[in-house]
Amino acid sequence: QDSPRPIAYLVSQRAFQTGTFLIQGVRSKDDRPTAGLPIYGAIGPGDWMLEDISGAIRISGIPAPEPGRRVILAAQFTAGDPQPSLKVLHMVASGLGDGTDVIRVGEHLHLPMPSSKSTSLYPEFSGDTAAIEALFLHESVILRGIRPGIVSVKVFEQWWNRAAPELHGEFKLTVKDREASRK
Numbered sequence: 001q002d003s004p005r006p007i008a009y010l011v012s013q014r015a016f017q018t019g020t021f022l023i024q025g026v027r028s029k030d031d032r033p034t035a036g037l038p039i040y041g042a043i044g045p046g047d048w049m050l051e052d053i054s055g056a057i058r059i060s061g062i063p064a065p066e067p068g069r070r071v072i073l074a075a076q077f078t079a080g081d082p083q084p085s086l087k088v089l090h091m092v093a094s095g096l097g098d099g100t101d102v103i104r105v106g107e108h109l110h111l112p113m114p115s116s117k118s119t120s121l122y123p124e125f126s127g128d129t130a131a132i133e134a135l136f137l138h139e140s141v142i143l144r145g146i147r148p149g150i151v152s153v154k155v156f157e158q159w160w161n162r163a164a165p166e167l168h169g170e171f172k173l174t175v176k177d178r179e180a181s182r183k
Contacts, residue, residue, distance in 0.1 A: 004072055004134070008054035011040050011084045020076050020089060022108070022134065022142070025052035029067040041085035050086070058085040065091070072110055072142065092142060093167045099136055102174045103145045108145050109173070112140045121168060126152040145175035 004024040010017055028049040033056030041058030042050060048064035049056050050073070060078065065071050072092035078085045092108040093101070096116055103109045109130075113121040123132070123141055129151035133144040150172050157168035 001002055004053040007040070007050070007052050007057050008038060011055065011057065014077055017077055020074050022072055022092070023050070023075055023086065024070065024072040025050040025056075026070050027051075027067050028056060028066050031064075041081070041083045047085075058083070059088055060085065061088040062091055072108070074108060101171070102176060103130075103143075104176050105145045105178045107145050107178075109143045109145075110140055111143065113155070114139065116161070119157055121155055121157055122165075124154045124156060126154075129174055138174060143173065148175055148177040150174050 004022040007023065007025065010021065010023060028034070028051050030049075031043055031049045033049055033051045037051060038055040039057075040055060041047075043058050044060075045084075046106075047058050047060045050071070051057075058073075059073070061075075062073075073086070073088045074090050074092065075088045076084040077149065078087045087095045090107055092110050093103055100108055101111075111123070113123070113136075115121055122135075123143075127149065129145070129147055129149040130143045130153075131146055132141055134142040153173055154170045155168045158163040158165040
């Protein structure tokens with residue numbers, strides 16, 4: 001996995017997308033995509049439509065978020081479906097970076113890391129409980145839970161006119177065991 005890919009790209013490369021990947025977009029209002037977008041998959045009971053600027057695709061496997069909400073999903077192409085559609089394994093949680101964030105092993109957490117022309121934010125971890133799955137410079141980071149435990153995350157700020165980064169903040173991220181959470 002790496003950073004989320006556009007819907008049209010994933011569909012065009014469907015034969016090569018055998019595992020789990022990240023995709024982002026918004027739920028279409030009334031599950032009717034924006035006019036002019038290519039639509040992949042016919043919507044069925046319990047399904048919903050995810051769209052980005054390149055297209056819209058049928059989603060199954062998780063409850064639909066409210067229309068217009070931007071989401072990041074860990075998904076796979078639905079096996080045996082002649083029409084391209086996605087089965088979502090889980091939605092990426094949106095974190096606060098305030099010490100209350102909890103994810104399960106294998107799940108993802110999206111943390112905003114807003115930057116500007118003058119400064120950039122980036123995280124550093126102590127331990128191997130979580131890893132950076134995708135880093136969007138000047139915007140955000142997606143973390144993935146690796147193993148149960150607590151990891152300390154330090155966020156550094158690098159100013160364009162300073163040689164050394166400064167500590168911007170620190171928080172704890174809890175990663176729980178996937179199996180223990182289902183009991």
